[in-house]
Amino acid sequence: MSHPVSLPGEHLRMCPQGPTCCTSAMEENLAGLSSQETEGLIREAGRALQAALNALHRGFDTYFTELHGHSERSLQDVLSPLGSLYSQNTRLYGDLFADLRRYYRGSALNLDENLSDFWSRLLERTFKTSTPPDVSLSEDYLECVAKQQETLRPFGDIPRDMKAKVIRAFVTARSFIQGLSVSADVVRKVSQVSLGPECSKALMKLVYCPHCRGLASVKPCSSYCSNVMKGCLANQADLNPEWQNLIDTMIQVASSFSTEPSLDVVLSSIPARIYEAVQYLQENMNKFTAKVYQTCGTPFESGTKSPPLQEEKKKSSSLTALKYKPSPTAGVRLEMQVSDLSSKLREMRQYWVQLPVALCSKLSAGRNSQDNCWNGITKARYLPEVMGDGLANQINNPEVDLDITKPDMTIRQQIMQLKIMSNRLKNALDGNDVDFQDASDDISGSGSGMCVGGHCPRSRPGLYAYPPDNNRVRGTAASQPGICSLLLLLPLTVLLLQR
Template sequence: MLRLETIICTFSVLSVAARADFKARNCSEVRDACLERGFAFAHVPHQEIPGEDLRVCTYEHTCCTQEMEDRFGQQSKLDFENLLDETSHTLRSTFVSRHKRFDEFFLELLENTERSLNEMFVRTYGKPYMQNAEVFENLFAELKRYYTGGNVNLEEMLNDFWSRLLERMFTLLNSQYVITEDYLECISKYTDELKPFGDVPKKLKAQVTRAFIAARTFVQGLSVGREVAQRVSKVNSTPACIRGLTKMLYCPFCRGLPGVKPCKNYCLNVMKGCLANQADLDPEWNQYIDAMLLVAQRLEGPFNIESVMDPIDVKISEAIMNMQDNSAQVSFRVFQGCGQPKLAEISRSARGTSDVFNARFRPYNPEEPPTTAAGTSLDRLVVDIKEKLKLSKKFWSSLPEAMCVEDRVTAGNASDDDCWNGHTKGRYFPEVQKDGLTNQMNNPEVGVDITRPDTFIRQQIMALRVMTNKLRNAYNGNDISFQDSSDEGSGSGSGSGCTEGCTTDMYSAATETPVVRADRSGPMEDSAPHHAPSIALPTMLALLALTLHRQWR
């Protein structure tokens, strides 16, 4: 009898303990948490049920139904995509906005420069310029076509511009003769020997070529960075990744612990597994950023397109003055080589200086602020983008750390024993994996096939590699679009071929400013004395121009 009473007493104690344990594992907190998160489940258990039907949160007893687990899996994928989108938003918006700013600036700079040259030349040269304005219009059209990605060889295009200008100038300065197309073709053979425009074409070609190569390549670089950031931020999550995310983010619900957040190291392993391919982008991304910073240095120094384009009207006008000053010698040498052209039937010797390129000059102040475009200056744009580029280095390898945000995703400052470790509330012991695909072989949270790199990510790596090569060439003044494919390092493209060793010379050439500038104050006086077309300028004006030229040289 005593033995029976003992058995009954023991059974009663176990029953009370079982009821107490059951009460501690009820699912009321889970039900409340699901409602708070916006889940509309058909049924949430009031107490734990057997968990044999679950595939991810596989526990003996659970607060989840199969419907809940499936919905948690879908939500985990969505949460991950949203978190990645938020984390990469600053990077993506930086490249989108800065590409737009630089592109607008360069295009507006071209438009402003062309308009400024046209207005100044109309006032300064009048009718002769307007009759030959298409030569200058073609110059700016080709510069714009090059900048916007057209297949334009800058050196050849600039050589062609000076050849066309020589033909027009020679015809105007020798208007008493009949100058045929064949004769003009003969003249072009003596261009290099005669140097009718002085050394302006050579200097301007070096400056314009380097500046436009740097500007175009830099904007292309921003475009590539923008596209890569936007594409890589759209993750195609693998089933193994979604499983790992579900276990980390929502299996605590199934264990009756909806308020317990993942341990930091646990989160890092899950994210490193899900973002293994993205991390492999980092080495090429960092090299691309370094190359962008190098070209940015050129933009604010020797290859500053703003400082090149602002005085281009003055430099072209100076070249015209050189041609006028040396017109007698040029004509004599051409007549020797090409023969004396026939005199025109109707003499135009009475035509005044308003029918040839004449100009008045005033001192050019090198401290004048450059022409601004898009409401800013190139220096300000470059300072801003350099700061942003530096911040974007190592972005892809640092994503797991950035996404395991304390207090939002992970347990934050909570004790190591008060976080979700994938099984229960407690310390997470596995070691945090290194970055990249090959380092995920033993990732305890996400199964990763390291033998199958993501093809899409590899395409982005290749795009960055190609762009980095273009940027490095642009840094040295080379446009690889026109280099001999058999010898990329030969510098045979449309750039200068200058290497780092001649940085000082490049800087001085790009920043050199003339001492004189064409007058923008108003039209020429109609009462100017008339001379024969063979005379380049009135005597006093010629002396003034020569004096100013000597000062500049």
């Protein structure tokens, strides 16, 4: 049995009273449908932003790991002139690069301690190589030699200088990819927050009530749409200050990669700096050995002849880090990386306050139709002023009745995650290592939370709303009887395409 085309309308609870073709059940179903569709659009917009962040993460990670790998592969070319000091200690050098790689990936190791340990071990091996073969050095004696690394500075200023630059490079790089990961995870969680019942009612009135009044072709007034969406997304808009702060800090960190000494110079010069350090020690071995004998004793029994001091080595091929600076093309590639990261991050700054605007730009009437648009009651101009962004500004929102004293706790937690990550990045900018624990319970430094359903899109879609898959809601619609049930075949996505 079909429903009548026109009903008095006293039964309506969301739409304005008056002649209608919607029953109470129709109104209820359409309200649910408008919420589902809007939530679908918000999730699609979120997935697009996640994909964009994921693409930045993937691009920078590829760039950085290639820099690291190239530096490691150049070890043999740079250090082979050291002879046995290189060939018999390849694991020592390999372990240094493995530790750097693990640190970048998020391992909770202390990079300062690891680098200090590397130089101490290298000092042991270099001293042992320079000692005459008939002199036996005990483990305890070599340990004493290694402890002179900080006090006697046998490698000159190179370890201290290299440590400061390497730590800064790796702290900023690791914090940067973690910032991208945390940002994407915040977007994922916030985009899944359900819209409340007061929003569902407002969306019904905005989208489907004109259909119930026989005004299907009349689009909502843009100011009216803005008030509805700003009310529905008020909690999301409260992310904006901390979101912008995090994006701005990530842009600062990206810019620091090209500040001298740039990221590529620091990484590519590690083998050359090690070579320089060993050369420095070998050229000054007699002075160092004499001081070691004073501190650690002589590595031979009393009464026997003291081991002869080596003849001072003349500085041979002066290999410096300058010779191992990246090629001009490497410098250009870094500049392109920094420029691309910065420009794409800037596009994301206003995401949370632009989301209502983006949804309304597709849904509402154009500026030239502001006298002939749906204002929530009839086809006429919408007079109330447009509210500001965020929960506090919705106190007088005429369209969405919100309790501004009860913010969404999921979103408040994500605001805190943004704040924590910003502080980490600011510490990294100062070259300070930070306690590197995941900012949330289910993400990791490798970038989980950035890909949807295990699939990481390679392209970078736009940042705003996409029509959702409406197969499920269409199935609901098809079950409704009567002529007015045709309304259920006019989901929000159709309206979005009518612009």
